Amino acid sequence: GENVEQHPSTLSVQEGDSAVIKCTYSDSASNYFPWYKQELGKRPQLIIDIRSNVGEKKDQRIAVTLNKTAKHFSLHITETQPEDSAVYFCAASMRENQGGKLIFGQGTELSVKP
Amino acid sequence: GAVVSQHPSRVICKSGTSVKIECRSLDFQATTMFWYRQFPKQSLMLMATSNEGSKATYEQGVEKDKFLINHASLTLSTLTVTSAHPEDSSFYICSASGSGRAGELFFGEGSRLTVL
Numbered sequence: 001g002e003n004v005e006q007h008p009s010t011l012s013v014q015e016g017d018s019a020v021i022k023c024t025y026s027d028s029a030s031n032y033f034p035w036y037k038q039e040l041g042k043r044p045q046l047i048i049d050i051r052s053n054v055g056e057k058k059d060q061r062i063a064v065t066l067n068k069t070a071k072h073f074s075l076h077i078t079e080t081q082p083e084d085s086a087v088y089f090c091a092a093s094m095r096e097n098q099g100g101k102l103i104f105g106q107g108t109e110l111s112v113k114p
Numbered sequence: 115g116a117v118v119s120q121h122p123s124r125v126i127c128k129s130g131t132s133v134k135i136e137c138r139s140l141d142f143q144a145t146t147m148f149w150y151r152q153f154p155k156q157s158l159m160l161m162a163t164s165n166e167g168s169k170a171t172y173e174q175g176v177e178k179d180k181f182l183i184n185h186a187s188l189t190l191s192t193l194t195v196t197s198a199h200p201e202d203s204s205f206y207i208c209s210a211s212g213s214g215r216a217g218e219l220f221f222g223e224g225s226r227l228t229v230l
Contacts, residue, residue, distance in 0.1 A: 034219075043207060043221040044158070089157060101148055102209070102219060104158045 002027040004092050006105025014113055019080050021108045023090035024072040030092040033066060033073045034102070038087045047088075048075070080112045116142050118210050120222030127198055128230055135193045135225045137208030143188035144210035148219070149181075152205040164191050198229040 003026040013019050025033075031052035036044035050057045050064045050073065057064050061080075066073040077084055088108045093100040117140040127133050137147060146165050150158040162178075164170040164185035172178045182194040191210075195202055207224040 041205075041224075041226070043223050046218075101160055101163050103160065106157045109155075 002030055002092055002094075002103040004090060004103050004105040006090050006108060008108060009106060010109045010111070012111045012113065013080050015080060015082060017080055019075075019077045019084070019110055019112075021075045021088055021090070021110075022072060023074070023092075023105045024070075025092040025103075026071070027092070027094070028068075028071065029094050032093050032100070033064070034091050035062075035064060035075050036089045036091065036104075038089060038107075044089060077110075080110075082112050082114050085110055085112045116210075116218075116220045118144075118208065118220045118222040120208055120225055122225055123223055124226045124228075126228045126230065129199055130197055132194055132196045133198055133227060135195075135206055135208075135227075137191045137193070137210065137222050139189045139210045139220070142210075144191070145188065147185055147191040147208055147210045149183060149191075149193050150207045150209065152207060152224075154205075158207060161193075195227065198227070200229045203227055203229045 006023045034049035035047050037047045038044045048059050048062050048064050050066050055066055061078045063076040090105040091102040093102045119138045119140055121136045125133055148163050149161045151161050152158045160173050161176045162170045162172045162183050164183050166185050166188050170183035180196055185191040205224050205226050208222040209219045211219050
């Protein structure tokens with residue numbers, strides 16, 4: 001089955017700096033890669049996603065890149081703010097018409113210091 | 115947007131008792147629901163996939179007789195933790211997808227189970 005590896009497990013940056021989180025996946029059939037932000041005790045919130053027919057996607061300060069050949073994808077957050085502090089999870093799935101199960105990475109605890 | 119509601123948000127029970135957690139899709143028909151478990155400072159681990167009207171598919175290592183999943187309607191799935199033990203204490207989160215939703219998953223608020 002699918003296996004998703006995520007690095008780093010913790011990341012500390014100064015406010016205004018960029019943060020990059022990387023993930024690799026094992027199943028070449030996976031074609032949907034969402035990123036979630038989770039605050040303590042709350043549900044994961046989708047922040048951006050990318051499908052396998054696209055190499056890069058950007059939404060304001062957040063961008064995701066996908067390298068299908070190497071089977072890795074990355075989250076880039078620019079101009080970080082203290083409110084970006086949270087745990088971030090990548091995930092991978094095979095998206096059929098109604099969606100496939102998501103397999104999550106181990107998570108990255110991002111701390112943005114003011 | 116699509117809303118998935120989970121209840122209860124917190125539950126404390128004695129060891130040996132059973133606990134039921136409900137997951138409802140409020141404004142769409144959820145043909146597929148997924149149940150995850152999350153231990154403190156860890157990732158979301160998929161427990162099982164349930165499709166309306168059929169038996170759930172459990173992930174390797176998840177005891178189907180201990181974690182009973184029922185998906186009797188297109189808006190409701192339940193997870194029952196039977197004969198709960200302290201090691202079952204965790205954050206349980208459901209997610210749902212439905213037809214016409216482009217495959218996107220929507221998460222419930224999660225249920226914090228504490229077994230004494």
